[in-house]
Amino acid sequence: MTTSHVLPAGTLPYDDSPRLDPATVARTESLVKRYWWTSTLFLLIAGLLGLVLRSYQAGLDDLPGNQTDAANLWYALMTAHGLGAFVAWAAFFLMGTLLWLLMRLGFPLRTYVFAEISYWAMVIGTLGIVVSTVFLGFAASWVALYPLPFHSAGQWTDTATFIFSFSVLLAGVSIIAWCVALIISVTGPAISGEQKTGWFGRLGLALGFGLMWPSRFKSDRETPYPIIPITVIGINMFFMTLPFALLLVLMIVQTIDSGFTTDPELAKNLLWAFGHPVVYLLLFPVVAALYYFIPRYAKRPLVFGKVVVLAWTIGMLANMFLWAHHMYMDYPDGSNQSFLNMTHEPITYLITLPSALSLFGLGATIYRSNFEWSPGSMFMVAGIIGWLSAGFQGVINATIQFNVAVHNTLWIVGHFHHMALLAMGMVIFGVFYAAAPTLLRRELHSQTMAKIHFWGMLIGGYGWVVCWLGQGLDGAPRRYDRLPDGFGWDIWTKLSIPFMLILAVAILVGIYNIWRTATGSPWRVKDPATAV
Amino acid sequence: MNGTLLFITILYTVVTVIGVGVYFVIIASTKKGKAEGGANAPIEKLERAEPMWAVFALVVVTVLFVATLGGVPWNNRAKADSTVDVKALQFAFVVQPATVKAGNVDFKVTSADVSHGFGLFDPDGKMVSQIQAVPGVTSTLSTKLEKAGRYKILCFEYCGVNHAQMIGQIEVTK
Ligand SMILES: [Cu+2]
């Protein structure tokens, strides 16, 4: 192959990324690839655990030991699966991807220290989570359900609780370090150009205020839309990881001094203050990726006005005061929790605004465009539809009257798998297909495998999720290793197994395709963005 | 399936079919878009519609908020005909009295150790209502029990290894 200055077909279409320094590109790309491959390895492990969990519920496999040992192992695997799939795969993959997106948008990392801390803290934290759950039997679920870690009914020790808490704390350190890296990058000189602007002014620009008030927030360059959700999640997670970190520290202290205890309701509030925003650690980067790629596939700028900027600011503020929608069923006599629950219901509704406007603007961008359909764009549009259909479930869950009926049922499990895999996971794979040729400088190994991956995930995924939704609407509770007889719930579990297998095969085909692409022979061409 | 769950099923299905339907129209429109080279999309019109769309979304959630206020459990309690004390512990429910007359029944729920959930199912296996059992404090769940028979109590918050076996019961008579 000859050296040319233009990448061949299959690379990122219609790229208008600014001229980049080749050394920066090389360094960022190697860092991002590290995030990508490590998180994909975690997906394989977490996915395998998921298969074991659902098959056990269906009575298809057994876990070692007597009934009690098997049950505790099941709950331990559930704990590992939740953190593994959500944080160590999806969030971790997207955290890496955003570093790449930032670079492509002309906001490369200004220091690599925080990104390196973030990477290693997540890797070590994930290994610690595996050790404490799979090997030491810690099984209090990812939300810890304080004080459950200290009432293990003889199933795990305080040492296991210590290792678990410390490991999750490391994952928290990873998230905070990453937020710092993002904020430093978007508030750098690139956001305002030659205009003299203070740090807060540049932060305002990164939040898109220049699009609303161009005379107040001056810049040589219009803030690219993807920068807005990136900045929002950087700010949100920097602050909202702290309450959970505090709870983990309190738990660590209790493993050392058993007389030191925390109020269970306070603990639950601290956990959920992080537990809701962390969902957006997946969603907002996904939205940033959609803002970046969809206009490139549609060959036109995003169809957005100014309201979307305002919606993001509202969303950012709302995200910090809505956690109590996970605690609607907590209203002890004489406590203030019911008041908090009541106020967090309308605030939760407000966060539908950035979603509603994004779904509108993305749809408007695609509408009657000369849209390029390829594996990347197919996965992304399927992800948008997943976001829409799972988002409506979110509105139902946020409504107190409905929450009474669905709280802690398998409907919720269906909802977050729908959101995590069929909305955000679809976009994650879409990002891979869209970015891989540019990032890896290699052509996609197989278009056919990409199609199998796509349709398998769609058919298997929706069949699998609908079984949980139906089961939950039938009243079946979540977090049961095996559901009780006499309610007719098992039929749903059995029905979901073939769909789950289709889904698993599809994802394996996808990962194989990715691996073959990465190990194929590279193009000997330059990325136009770095060619001088 | 109880009434609320049935309502959710219908509401969700209708809204999702409409929303996904709109997206299918958008996807189909790219065929025409390709033929036209993307030249005829009503971009300005769509851009101008953004504020209207935001207002519409706000109106929908406001209506939802107001319409469901009546279903907020702690705001809507009928005067109880009888009261039942429920103590949850790893891994059982202690229910007193074990039999109660049909009518408005308040459950005073507490936990002796970790968080549990009190999930009440009627004799036909349909969920009636639920509340969290918080350690050390009492929470009151007001219910209207009309059917006579044996109600089951399922633990509705994961509480440890035998959580799935933590099933209690209460007898309701006419
Ligand atoms: Cu939430």
Ligand SMILES: [Cu+2]
């Ligand atoms: Cu339980």
